[in-house]
Amino acid sequence: MARIVVVGVDGSPESAAAAEWAGDEAAAHGAEVRLLDVWQPPASNVQFSPAPEALRQWEEAQVLDAARKLTARHPGLKVTAEQITGSPAPALLDAAAAADVTVLGSRALGTVSGFLYGSVGLHVVAHSDRPVVLVRAPGDEPSSAGAPVVLALDLGRPSDALTQFAFEEASARVPALRVVHVWDVHRLYGYAGPMLDREIAEQLRSEQAEQLAQVLTPWRARFGDVQVSHEVVAGPVTGTLAEVAQEASLLVVGRRRRHIAVGAHIGPVTHAVVHHAACPVAVVAHD
Template sequence: MTAMVEQLVVGIDGSPASAAAAEWAGREASMRGAAVRMLNVWRAPTSNVQFSPGPEGLRMWEETRAFDAARQVEQDHPEVVATAEQVPGAPVQALVEAAGGSAMLVLGSRGAGALAGYVYGSVGLQVVARCDRPVVLVRQPDAGPGEEGAEVVLCVDLGRPCDALMTFAFEEAAARGAVLRVLHVWDLHRKYGYAVPAFSPQLKHQLHREKAEELSSLLEPYRAGFDGVRVVEDLAEGSVTDGLVTTASAAGLLVVGRRRRRTPLGVRIGAVTHAVVHHAPCPVAVIAHD
């Protein structure tokens, strides 16, 4: 019986950001032995703005971009099977549904501090917040460092370990032959408040040692399961968001988690993940977990 080949789904809308996402997905598929599905979600314009070309011309243009992206991936990576498809509907729902049976959903974003394409405004954030599969957000080529040979950085919360998050990061590092840097950032002020007396150097050293032991214990079973992956354990004190963005400045991929939760105001992705999605200079993988 032939094993099923995993598939990466890429949101294509014709923007340079989505072209960067397609290029990244081609390299990822080549490393994983996966296939790529380029997906354009078409929804006719509803405003009174006069398009040139008209809506049908715009639809055909977006469809052509998806097929062009698939051809480019197969040209760059002959071992990868890439297909293209245009479907009608609401982008958020269509992208989330398409990702359901895939290894990951890949979307493009314009760069630090600004989003474009499928990651523009509420669409991309709603996809990230609703998708149960990993979502990778890829910067335009000139917005961040290349990932060839660069580290995979995994952000972990020692108080809420997550197997899906850990496994994804180890698998990525193994596929790339890259170093996996596992980072835990601890913020004393966030935990104990700003009104507490200053911590002595001795107490800080003790807390650091305890967290280092906890991190090593957390990683032990994954090191055994991925013995070919070189792991660097990293602890930092300060702002979690600042620590992640700084560490990711030279990374090939930053892996963060998103807790599945709904609030009376709708779905959320968490303050740290939201900030990282906007400001990290490298591709960001967001992994949903309970």
């Protein structure tokens, strides 16, 4: 079965960057790319808005142009471009259900506005059972050429789906993987954490590092081509992962599946990371 990478395109610089990233992703994995523009006719007073048909045609031209750029960048890559009419969030979520990976544009650091990473992108990330990657526009992120894939792994709830995705990305791209478990002393021991005896603290950290190595042992054997490093980093989870992302080509984080009828809940750490990490962020759902 052919792998499929779906990309949401709306004509913004962020979605153009997402399309370029998706093209590289598809080329690395031997997949095909489906570029999708979801046209939603304006519901407000259109007499004060651009002509709806002209705006629709402009968006259609953007998705076709993105397809031309991808085929020029990757000759031989199978690319389809489509514009459909509907509500963006459910339409993209439906497309994500049939894809191996969905790629969306993400606005500047720290903001929650924007077509694809506002309510629309958050809805897709929160409800998709397949991995979703959020990509910054050029200029919003540092150069990541040759940087490793970084996997943020919670030793309390290690996930095979999350770990496998990270190893597959590293194998196809770099191939180098840095696995980080963040040891938040305050979260575990309260404000008395910093008062832990230094020897006890080092022992606890050493035990966690050994546990992390054990979790990774079967994956190292399975992906022998991937150069793997692992470490336990002490500090606040969100700030530490944002700092680690400065030297990553892709940050892979998890999202626990929650069967909630309304709302978009992805967990406080993952929510903060997708806002503040400078590199592309892959969010992988797991039980």
